[in-house]
């Protein structure tokens with residue numbers, strides 16, 4: 001048993017803390033906020049994806065960037081600014097927009113995602129975790145015939161999904177599995193229903209798991225800001241915080257978009273850049289037009305989840321540095337697009353708007369495991385898939401810290417791939 005300090009209480013850090021405790025370690029978690037899951041894990045799209053755990057970088061993205069440039073509701077937006085880190089990240093991302101790189105990264109992501117969601121299912125049997133979970137699948141909708149036919153043909157080939165292959169549905173078929181789509185008129189050509197995908201509220205999950213972990217002995221220190229890590233030779237000895245030093249035998253870094261900054265003084269470079277996204281959460285009580293399935297609008301890149309008596313719509317990717325101001329026009333565009341599909345879903349006037357910074361690596365895969373400091377471990381950089389990948393990543397880290405080989409191959413999921 002060693003004393004492990006987990007930096008960050010988002011969905012990723014809390015999951016790691018839980019599994020480290022279950023592996024027999026003494027665990028302390030610190031976070032600058034007053035509770036768990038209050039930053040990027042707070043109001044995401046709620047999708048838990050196995051087969052659809054894909055990297056963003058694909059052949060189609062450069063074309064889409066040019067076509068949508070400058071539009072307020074563009075799925076991708078780059079704010080022109082003199083930020084060398086942003087341009088370096090954007091170039092690294094663009095270099096990965098090939099079919100071969102996309103497939104390679106997708107295979108690595110799907111491997112971790114399947115492990116992660118299986119781990120979540122086991123976790124639900126062990127702990128009481130209420131997080132507005134639903135297991136009805138996610139319907140990926142295509143707006144034009146050509147895109148739909150291409151997606152249907154790819155699904156036919158199988159594309160590595162095996163048991164998680166989707167049902168290909170024309171417009172009537174989509175309405176059959178999700179009757180609320182009847183209100184969408186002819187906006188969609190068809191869709192792919194991935195029946196084994198799940199949805200749920202990441203923030204509720206994170207707070208429930210933090211409670212379960214605390215009951216098992218994990219110590220959470222909220223309102224504590226990490227300023228630096230202490231190193232001595234080839235090891236770290238703990239963290240310097242605004243409440244004084246905290247020593248530990250091992251440190252797990254899970255500070256989301258802020259992970260790179262704390263390692264820079266140690267000479268470690270993490271290729272993580274914040275990619276801003278927005279969400280709108282609409283109360284559905286008294287309305288009968290909200291979907292029950294998870295929905296992904298492929299053209300607009302918007303994810304929609306029914307979370308109990310709320311409907312969450314989230315999306316867009318904005319490269320704008322560490323700017324966490326709510327750009328209301330961008331958030332409202334998501335709300336309007338969700339209401340255009342489901343006009344009777346809920347009370348749009350009462351919608352809660354939110355934004356968060358995805359901790360993105362250029363290939364969309366996380367950074368897990370060892371660093372060149374023998375007791376400093378990474379569990380960060382989960383980008384657009386942190387909710388999906390949190391449990392699996394936590395188990396991987398608990399195994400590595402315990403000196404055991406993880407259950408899955410970590411090819412393409414460690415810092416080594418960036419040289």
Ligand SMILES: Cc1cc2nc3c(=O)[nH]c(=O)nc-3n(C[C@H](O)[C@H](O)[C@H](O)COP(=O)(O)OP(=O)(O)OC[C@H]3O[C@@H](n4cnc5c(N)ncnc54)[C@H](O)[C@@H]3O)c2cc1C
Nearest residue numbers: 008010012032040041044045047226256277385386387388
């Ligand atoms: C619009 C949007 C939609 C998304 N949809 C999905 C989805 O459908 N499915 C999915 O799987 N993923 C989704 N994601 C991605 C997912 O939300 C993130 O990958 C995940 O929340 C990252 O979790 P994290 O724990 O790494 O980071 P965070 O939740 O940001 O946690 C990091 C923690 O570190 C703390 N911290 C930072 N700096 C310090 C410091 N100096 N001292 C102390 N504490 C510090 C923060 O307070 C924070 O609590 C979405 C993201 C966005 C923005």
